[in-house]
Amino acid sequence: MICPDCQAEYLDNINECGDCKVSLIDACSLDLPVPEMTWISLPTFIGSTYADMIIEILNQKEIPHYVKSNWSSSVLSTRGSELIDDVIRVFVPKSYEQQATNIVYAISGEKK
Numbered sequence: 001m002i003c004p005d006c007q008a009e010y011l012d013n014i015n016e017c018g019d020c021k022v023s024l025i026d027a028c029s030l031d032l033p034v035p036e037m038t039w040i041s042l043p044t045f046i047g048s049t050y051a052d053m054i055i056e057i058l059n060q061k062e063i064p065h066y067v068k069s070n071w072s073s074s075v076l077s078t079r080g081s082e083l084i085d086d087v088i089r090v091f092v093p094k095s096y097e098q099q100a101t102n103i104v105y106a107i108s109g110e111k112k
């Protein structure tokens with residue numbers, strides 16, 4: 001739910017903006033501008049095992065991200081480390097780069 005006046009976001013069970021005292025509307029009904037983001041690739045992974053772990057942590061920490069895998073793993077619907085050359089790339093907004101890179105290094109055991 002979102003306030004149509006100040007664009008403050010609220011949980012679904014709240015019906016009135018605390019600041020503006022107006023009824024909230026469903027956020028999907030507004031055409032809010034999407035901020036322009038610069039996406040940065042994190043260090044790549046071979047196989048999806050580490051990528052899945054990192055994606056889970058990014059979800060828990062609410063870090064925006066998207067995942068790009070190579071063509072063969074997408075087409076063949078393979079998982080885990082079945083393909084030797086299965087390269088997974090995870091992208092995050094530039095503002096989250098340091099935080100996400102620290103997560104990657106903590107899981108992979110590599111030095112910063």
